[in-house]
Amino acid sequence: MKKIMLLGAGxxxxxxxxSAQRLGLHIIAVDRYPGAPAMQVADEFEVIDMLDxxxxxxxxxxxxxxxxxxxxEAIRTEKLAEFEKQGVQxxxxxxxxxxTMNRDAIRDVAARELKLKTAQxxxxxSLDELVVASKKIGFPNVVKPVMSSSxxxxxxxxxxxxxxxxxxxxxxxxxxxxxxxxxEEFIKFDSEITLLTVKQKQGPTLFVKPIGHRxxxxxxxxSWLPARLSATQLKKAQLMAKKVTDYLGGSGLxxxxxxxxxxxxxxxxxxxxxxxxxxxxxxxxxxxxxxxxLRAVLGLPITEIIYGQPTASAVILADREDDTYKVEGVSExxxxxxxxxxxxxxxxxxxxxxxxxxxxxxKTIDEARKKARLAASRVKIT
Numbered sequence: 001m002k003k004i005m006l007l008g009a010g011x012x013x014x015x016x017x018x019s020a021q022r023l024g025l026h027i028i029a030v031d032r033y034p035g036a037p038a039m040q041v042a043d044e045f046e047v048i049d050m051l052d053x054x055x056x057x058x059x060x061x062x063x064x065x066x067x068x069x070x071x072x073e074a075i076r077t078e079k080l081a082e083f084e085k086q087g088v089q090x091x092x093x094x095x096x097x098x099x100t101m102n103r104d105a106i107r108d109v110a111a112r113e114l115k116l117k118t119a120q121x122x123x124x125x126s127l128d129e130l131v132v133a134s135k136k137i138g139f140p141n142v143v144k145p146v147m148s149s150s151x152x153x154x155x156x157x158x159x160x161x162x163x164x165x166x167x168x169x170x171x172x173x174x175x176x177x178x179x180x181x182x183x184e185e186f187i188k189f190d191s192e193i194t195l196l197t198v199k200q201k202q203g204p205t206l207f208v209k210p211i212g213h214r215x216x217x218x219x220x221x222x223s224w225l226p227a228r229l230s231a232t233q234l235k236k237a238q239l240m241a242k243k244v245t246d247y248l249g250g251s252g253l254x255x256x257x258x259x260x261x262x263x264x265x266x267x268x269x270x271x272x273x274x275x276x277x278x279x280x281x282x283x284x285x286x287x288x289x290x291x292x293x294l295r296a297v298l299g300l301p302i303t304e305i306i307y308g309q310p311t312a313s314a315v316i317l318a319d320r321e322d323d324t325y326k327v328e329g330v331s332e333x334x335x336x337x338x339x340x341x342x343x344x345x346x347x348x349x350x351x352x353x354x355x356x357x358x359x360x361x362x363k364t365i366d367e368a369r370k371k372a373r374l375a376a377s378r379v380k381i382t
Contacts, residue, residue: 002067005030032047066089068089155169191259194210199245200302208289209307210229240258274290283359314372322348341357
């Protein structure tokens with residue numbers, strides 16, 4: 001029985017563990033707080049600061065995993081390179097994890113080495129540098145920490161008067177110990193998509209149908225599959241996704257994000273793991289993004305992805321901070337025909353924290369989105 005260590009035990013990790021358990025794998029879930037969602041379904045768990053290299057080394061020596069799957073950004077990535085040299089499989093590779101955990105590193109690769117089309121961008125490591133960079137890029141622009149998760153610290157800067165607030169917000173939302181932001185040209189896009197890209201150990205790179213999504217505060221609020229793209233747009237996105245994932249190497253599922261305009265496709269970001277917008281695959285197809293990720297990591301065959309009706313997801317958010325809470329309204333939510341609910345089981349709540357998701361199918365994307373939003377609105381975190 002292969003032993004997998006999951007670094008990061010949130011809701012995406014929980015679904016990875018569930019898929020892994022179905023394949024008879026032994027899972028150790030690791031996160032910085034007890035009671036994390038994936039810990040609730042794993043065989044074992046550890047609570048450590050994953051930026052503490054010594055602590056990370058201790059748990060790896062203790063459990064001796066065959067495979068390490070990083071699920072969050074705040075990890076001491078140089079330690080992963082050491083584990084890889086010792087024969088542990090790092091998903092997708094230690095190099096890929098390092099590059100994609102830092103927005104500056106992956107953007108430099110995409111734009112400067114691979115020549116993918118991206119928004120104009122610059123970096124800043126202080127408020128003064130951000131003032132200069134913002135003037136260079138122009139207004140409006142988008143400021144993001146180079147390391148964060150779920151859109152934390154991201155804001156649209158409309159004028160020079162907003163730069164200081166954007167810097168402070170970015171610093172508050174940063175993960176890790178890297179005080180650095182990326183400032184990007186604001187692209188007037190028609191839509192945003194995620195292209196789930198599956199690099200197999202054996203076999204060709206596969207693509208899930210494109211996923212459309214809507215964000216607020218830099219964090220996904222709803223997603224739907226399939227997104228409306230022309231054949232030309234889809235081909236461009238697939239070529240760019242394959243180019244960047246080939247460069248990163250290894251095996252597994254990547255969430256590759258793009259901006260779509262009337263005239264072009266822009267590479268935005270990349271995650272070397274299942275993507276939050278991909279939770280829609282829990283209802284859209286026979287193999288979820290989590291199933292696909294594990295099959296690719298383990299070198300198992302992926303014979304066919306079979307799709308059902310158009311499907312959408314809508315998030316269920318908390319609106320306050322508390323150490324205890326109740327989930328109400330699930331029964332009412334499940335009265336929506338074609339809808340399902342996933343509650344993540346996080347131990348505490350805070351404003352805008354994602355606590356669950358509604359997933360619904362319909363005859364059209366619009367119908368599926370309406371159903372998912374309705375089901376999500378009936379669930380209350382109190």
